[in-house]
Amino acid sequence: MSNIQSVVKNLNSLHDFELINRAIDGDRGCFAEIVTRHKSTIATTAINMLGDMEEAKEIGQQVFIRFYKSMHTFKKESKLSTYLTRITINLCLNHLKRTKIMQSRSLELKVAVHQTSEHFSSDIENKELVNLTLQYLNEKHRAVLVLRMIKGYSTEETAQILDVPSGTVLSRLKRAMDHFKTILTNELKYEG
Amino acid sequence: MKDKDLEKLLANQQYDFDLDFVNQVLDFVEKEETPIRHISWFVTGVAVSILLCAIAVYIQDGSLTFDSILGAGSLDYSTIDTYYINDLL
Numbered sequence: 001m002s003n004i005q006s007v008v009k010n011l012n013s014l015h016d017f018e019l020i021n022r023a024i025d026g027d028r029g030c031f032a033e034i035v036t037r038h039k040s041t042i043a044t045t046a047i048n049m050l051g052d053m054e055e056a057k058e059i060g061q062q063v064f065i066r067f068y069k070s071m072h073t074f075k076k077e078s079k080l081s082t083y084l085t086r087i088t089i090n091l092c093l094n095h096l097k098r099t100k101i102m103q104s105r106s107l108e109l110k111v112a113v114h115q116t117s118e119h120f121s122s123d124i125e126n127k128e129l130v131n132l133t134l135q136y137l138n139e140k141h142r143a144v145l146v147l148r149m150i151k152g153y154s155t156e157e158t159a160q161i162l163d164v165p166s167g168t169v170l171s172r173l174k175r176a177m178d179h180f181k182t183i184l185t186n187e188l189k190y191e192g
Numbered sequence: 193m194k195d196k197d198l199e200k201l202l203a204n205q206q207y208d209f210d211l212d213f214v215n216q217v218l219d220f221v222e223k224e225e226t227p228i229r230h231i232s233w234f235v236t237g238v239a240v241s242i243l244l245c246a247i248a249v250y251i252q253d254g255s256l257t258f259d260s261i262l263g264a265g266s267l268d269y270s271t272i273d274t275y276y277i278n279d280l281l
Contacts (some may be wrong), residue, residue, distance in 0.1 A: 028218065035217050040208040047207045060209055064217045065224065091203040130201050177198070185193050 016080040024072050034080070035064050041081050041151065042088050048146045049092040049136040059095060063087045078160065085151065086161045089143055096139050129190060138185045141176035148173055 011019070011033040019037075022030040027084040042063050046056035066087055067074075074083065134142050148169065156172075159166045184190045244255060253260035 019210045028221075031221070032214055032218055035214045039213055040206070043207040043209045044205065048205055053207075056207075057209055057213065060213065061217055061220055065220050068221050069224075126201060127205060130205055134205075146203065149199060152203075177195075179194060180202075181195075181198055184198075188193070 010160055017076050020071055020076070020080070022076060023068075031068060034067075038081055038084050042084060044151060045085055045088045045146055048093055048131060048134055048150055049089070049097065049139075049142060051131050054097065059088065059091050062091055066091075082153070082161060083150055083158055085147070085153075089147070089161060093139055093143070117142055129184070129188060133184045136187075137179055141179060144169055144172040145176045145180060149177075150172060 006164070011029060014030070014038070016034065019030045019034050022032060032139075039060065040067045043056060046059045046063075047053060050059065063084060067084060074080075093182050134145065137145065143162060144158060147153045147161060148155065153161065155166050155169050159169045162169065246261075249260050250256045
């Protein structure tokens with residue numbers, strides 16, 4: 001096994017908190033491992049929240065840069081993925097506030113394009129359609145759906161990330177699921 | 193449409209950034225850090241210069257008072273007073 005391979009294997013076996021300690025001491029490789037390990041979580045959250053890959057990528061970069069600047073203050077009481085997801089959600093919500101008008105316009109156009117399409121057969125088309133449907137929901141409901149149903153966080157973890165009571169998560173989830181189903185089946189004519 | 197189908201559709205919404213994403217983040221971090229590094233070198237340089245000046249003043253005057261830093265440590269004030277008084281008279 002080459003040196004590089006063994007270094008990569010060593011980093012893979014390290015716990016997130018150990019990687020953070022080493023990254024604080026200036027080990028760039030450890031920080032790269034943190035980014036590699038958590039980028040899919042951030043991508044899934046940001047793309048489903050924003051509905052746009054490029055915007056999600058920018059948010060993703062901001063998430064890790066913010067974390068890099070503040071990692072010495074990370075208390076290690078919660079999981080790193082939860083902490084990073086919380087930053088992602090906050091940045092996405094701020095971004096959505098700034099670009100709300102533009103988004104509603106482009107959404108109308110996308111819906112029109114989808115309604116003219118006859119088949120939603122392939123997985124990719126399904127993913128696009130679900131993503132589009134998510135953009136129809138209000139931000140608070142969308143955030144709950146993304147965290148609870150897509151990322152698979154528990155109700156308590158979702159409540160912690162969004163800084164709301166567990167009961168609020170449950171009620172928002174119920175309303176979000178009902179709304180999501182209505183849009184998908186009635187407005188976008190999805191038949192499964 | 194059944195709730196289970198809906199849950200399956202949502203669970204399938206997984207994404208990832210491309211491999212280049214990690215390098216882009218590291219580049220950003222590098223760029224953010226560079227000015228800080230430059231500033232810290234600048235501050236260190238200024239501090240070392242002040243220290244060297246202080247040592248030079250101490251060696252020259254044998255003390256490190258406000259007057260010696262201003263270069264007025266070895267002035268004879270009584271001479272100045274006399275000069276002024278004579279000038280006025």
